[in-house]
Amino acid sequence: YKIKLNSGASTEQIAAFQKRLETQFPDEGWRFRSRDNAAPGTKRFIDRLVLFLSLVGLTALIVGGLGIGNAVNNFLEARRRNIAMLKCIGAPAQSIFQIYMIQVLLLAGIGVLVGLVLGLVLPIILAGVLNDVLPLKLSSGVYGLPLLTATTFGFLITVAFALWPLSTARSLPATALFRSNVQPVASGLRGKYLIAFIGTFLAIAALALASFPEPLFTLFYFGGVIASFAILYGMARALVAVARRIPRPRQAALRLAVTNLHRPGAPTVSVVLSLGIGLTLFVTLALLDANLTRELRQNLPEKAPAFFFMDIQPSELEGFKSTTLASAGVESIATVPMLRGRIKVVNDVPAKDVTPSQDAAWALRGDRGLTYAETPPTGSKIVAGEWWPADYSGPPQVSFTKDIADGLGLKIGDSVTVNVLGRDIRASISSLREVEWESLGINFVMVFSPNALKAAPHTHLATIVMSQEHESALLGTLTKKFPTVTAVRVRDALDAVSDLLGKLLFAVRGSNGITLLVGILVLAGAMATGLKSRIYDSVILKTLG
Known part of the structure; x- marks a missing residue:
């Protein structure tokens, strides 16, 4: 939503308006951006x-x-x-x-x-x-x-x-x-x-x-x-x-x-x-x-991905991968399913009543990116608990990053309830991971067992590692063939930063x-x-x- 306030609205009035919305709609998990905090x-x-x-x-x-x-x-x-x-x-x-x-x-x-x-x-x-x-x-x-x-x-x-x-x-x-x-x-x-x-x-x-x-x-x-x-x-x-x-x-x-x-x-x-x-x-x-x-x-990697591609529909995934791998200069492509969900309950305690550490508070604010996987994601290391078997079909399980789990007071065997597309999914924590976020690979704070989210509507996220001289040609090909897919050129972003x-x-x-x-x-x-x-x-x- 975009809300236009009076041109003379002060910073205090904007903060009061935000507080009023948070009070009236405590379960929405909205993220607020204003002229004083646009990013x-x-x-x-x-x-x-x-x-x-x-x-x-x-x-x-x-x-x-x-x-x-x-x-x-x-x-x-x-x-x-x-x-x-x-x-x-x-x-x-x-x-x-x-x-x-x-x-x-x-x-x-x-x-x-x-x-x-x-x-x-x-x-x-x-x-x-x-x-x-x-x-x-x-x-x-x-x-x-x-x-x-x-x-x-x-x-x-x-x-x-x-x-x-x-x-x-x-x-x-x-x-x-x-x-x-x-x-x-x-x-x-x-x-x-x-x-x-x-x-x-x-x-x-x-x-x-x-x-x-x-x-x-x-x-x-x-x-x-x-x-x-x-x-x-x-x-x-x-x-x-x-x-x-x-x-x-x-x-x-x-x-x-x-x-x-x-x-x-x-x-x-x-x-x-x-x-x-x-x-x-x-x-x-x-x-x-x-x-x-x-x-x-x-901490930035020596070989960062050239592109991030978002909003790839399941029906487009195979065509997207084959087109990419057939292009010149492509070294590798990685794809993962992606959904969005919001943590509602932590160990039977409503998320709004949880007191997280300062570094973990963001995990309870608004929707977070989620995924499911049969094997641990690349760039992460299991430091506690065990990963589920590839053919797991029991109650939903989730793997948390260790820093966020510690910040929320979670340990192996605890549970969280996540709302995904209006449906509450309760999952027990089976493992904790340490993630190398600086690798710029695809990783998530929460990774679920496949049986928990596989049936839910979702899109795919992809990263591509390739030589710089062929980037423009690949971008033009993919943009023309898959117009609904969003591309982020990593090199330009890293150079600007x-x-x-x-x-x-x-x-x-x-x-x-x-x-x-x-x-x-x-x-x-x-x-x-x-x-x-x-x-x-x-x-x-x-x-x-």
């Missing part, structure tokens, strides 16, 4: 891409936060004498904290402003460049909510990662004016500063959960970051403890190197945290990028590259921590010969 499969892909880009953004935020912490620490290290002087003239610790926090926030404000300007200008520039290569025209504009979210993230990250060095600076004693190079300062978050840090981090997490898709995935991501911080902090402390207890090496260079790991004021913990978290996030990002790339491009994915992956890797650049700057800042102190030590060593 559900494409939307799922875009949602996954958005999730990946969101993780890239989170990674950039966390790595950037480490950079802020290192930068603030180096900034305050260069002002140890100034802080000690303020203490000497009676400045309270809280005033010192406020003075430098205001400075940090002012610098952060400049950085945020520059970031917002770049965020406004770059999309406009990129839109002009990419409009020539993308199939859709990119629209650019000023959107208040994303800008506000970015500003809030910027200041929250600054405050969270600046609290540690600022709380350390407020503890700097006045005697550091005379012993600044040898007197360590107690570091760490305590009291209200620890509470402020936890509160700021929770605010960052809450804003991320509200801003990014897949809140549960984002929550797990933050949990992984916290666990990584804890593990790396423990490893850094263990490294310091081991360096303190191992026998002193006899070689001077090695002895000084080991001693510098645990000496007072050594930046061992901060460097290990920065390097560890930065590299961990980079590896995570690289793995996600590789998985996304493999799923989108590398591959071209689009290549452009999308280029954009993804561009954002990934920005994150890596930020990370390199952060790692460089981590290595520069305590540079002034190391220069001082080098001068002493040279003085001693």
